[in-house]
Amino acid sequence: MQRRDFxxxxxxxxxxxxxxxxxxxxxxxxxxxxxxxxxEAAASYxxxxxxxxxxxxxxxxxxxxxxxxxxxxxxxxxxxLATELVNLKVDVLVGAGGSSIWALHRATSxxxxxxVGVGDPVAQGFASSLSKPGGNMSxxxxxxxxxxxKRLQLLQNTIPxxxxxxxxxxxxxxxxxxxxxxxxxxxxxxxxxxDVFDVSTGxxxxxxxxxxxxxxxxxxxxxxxxxxxxxxxxxxxxxxxxRLAVVAPAKLFVDDGALLSYGPDFPTxxxxxxxxxxxxxxxxxxxxxxxxxPTKFDxxxxxxxxxxxxxxxxxxxxxxxxxxxx
Numbered sequence: 001m002q003r004r005d006f007x008x009x010x011x012x013x014x015x016x017x018x019x020x021x022x023x024x025x026x027x028x029x030x031x032x033x034x035x036x037x038x039x040e041a042a043a044s045y046x047x048x049x050x051x052x053x054x055x056x057x058x059x060x061x062x063x064x065x066x067x068x069x070x071x072x073x074x075x076x077x078x079x080x081l082a083t084e085l086v087n088l089k090v091d092v093l094v095g096a097g098g099s100s101i102w103a104l105h106r107a108t109s110x111x112x113x114x115x116v117g118v119g120d121p122v123a124q125g126f127a128s129s130l131s132k133p134g135g136n137m138s139x140x141x142x143x144x145x146x147x148x149x150k151r152l153q154l155l156q157n158t159i160p161x162x163x164x165x166x167x168x169x170x171x172x173x174x175x176x177x178x179x180x181x182x183x184x185x186x187x188x189x190x191x192x193x194x195d196v197f198d199v200s201t202g203x204x205x206x207x208x209x210x211x212x213x214x215x216x217x218x219x220x221x222x223x224x225x226x227x228x229x230x231x232x233x234x235x236x237x238x239x240x241x242x243r244l245a246v247v248a249p250a251k252l253f254v255d256d257g258a259l260l261s262y263g264p265d266f267p268t269x270x271x272x273x274x275x276x277x278x279x280x281x282x283x284x285x286x287x288x289x290x291x292x293x294p295t296k297f298d299x300x301x302x303x304x305x306x307x308x309x310x311x312x313x314x315x316x317x318x319x320x321x322x323x324x325x326x
Contacts, residue, residue: 030281033067033090035082035100037229042070044252045096045116045270052274058281071099073230078103086111092280094273098226101126101137108136112286114276115139117269119175119224121291130291138289140272142224142249142264147297148179149186151262154299155219155247156190158260158306158317162219164193166212166244168205168235169223171198179223202231205238213242221247222258232256236305243309254300254325259309264294298322 034049036042046068050060060066067088069081082103085093093113095101101115105126113136115126121141127133130141155162167183169176180196187194195215197208212220222228222235229250236257239246246258254261272292279289301321306313318324 029063029065030091031065031067031088032092032094032277033085033088034069034094035078035085035096035104036068036070037097037100038072039070040252041096042068045266048267048271049273052271053277056274056278058274058278064281071103073099075099075230079106082107092277094277095139097229099230105137110136112280113137113139114273114280114286115141116273117142117264117266117294119143120178123178124174127291130293132287133289133291134287136286138286138291139276140269140292140294142269142294144264144293144297147263148182149189150297151221151247151249152183152186152190152192154260154262154317155221155245156192158301158313159219159245159311162192162245164195164217165247166215166217166220167194167196167223168208168220168228169196169198170200170225170227172200173223173225173227175224183221199227202227202234205231205234209235209238209242209244212244217244219245219247219259222249222253224249232258240305240308245305245309245311251298251300251323254302254305254323257302257305259302259305259311261298261300263297265296265298268296269294301325 058064067085067090069085071077071081078099086107090111093104093111095104095113095115098118101118104113115121115137116139118141120143121127122129126137197212199205199208232253233256236246236253240257248254248258248261249263251261276289280286299321300323301313302325303313304326
């Protein structure tokens, strides 16, 4: 074998070595960077994430280094922190929610990146397909076929007299059109009428809640959108103020005073995210790892909010809930 051919072969073999092996041979541990939307989210999901990694043999400080950044839901911080993580030359990036993933998407097209709980990754340009993402991103979506119908069913079962619902959305959000189509079909199926209320900024939310009250709505269903998640405390407070039952896509809304939520179990999603990190550290191309859908869902009720709104929750609904906040 010619010396040049040998060197070429050696270089190709080194490129195929798992990240962890290459890192150890270079005298450094592989680095995983996580961009959290807030410290609050990290407090809820960090433990199942680390537990999942530990179950696969990865311990921070021993087999890898963990770099975490917290945007605290301040929009302009996401891009700066994403760039900061990229500049650290981390081996894998993880994004907690849409704002984090968009920032990481803008910051790098080469570092393997795992998304957790985004909407449609194909429509948003994060993946070419669910089965073969391509590029530098894969992870776990929160897309499901019947989640909108289930939310409206839970609302009807919780408040049997509700005749119509307000749908709160951010029209510019890429997931808004398909989500509206799903809610429209579900409402027709369940015999509910609805009206759509659009917001573009946090300040718009106060105005549309006043309109909902003036139009005598009893309930508002919150779409999946970064802005609405960031403004969940305001939305929940306005629901109480105007006596509107807030139906939300995630438990954190219920923690802040929304009446009920139904959606993917995010601690489980974060536990599963460790699987993607493990695959990448062992040398698999992130673009070859299929995107996964959630398999576990939570129905949460806020009993204190129900009392404020004058809603009596039936024993059957209380028994059905995965978590009841007193």
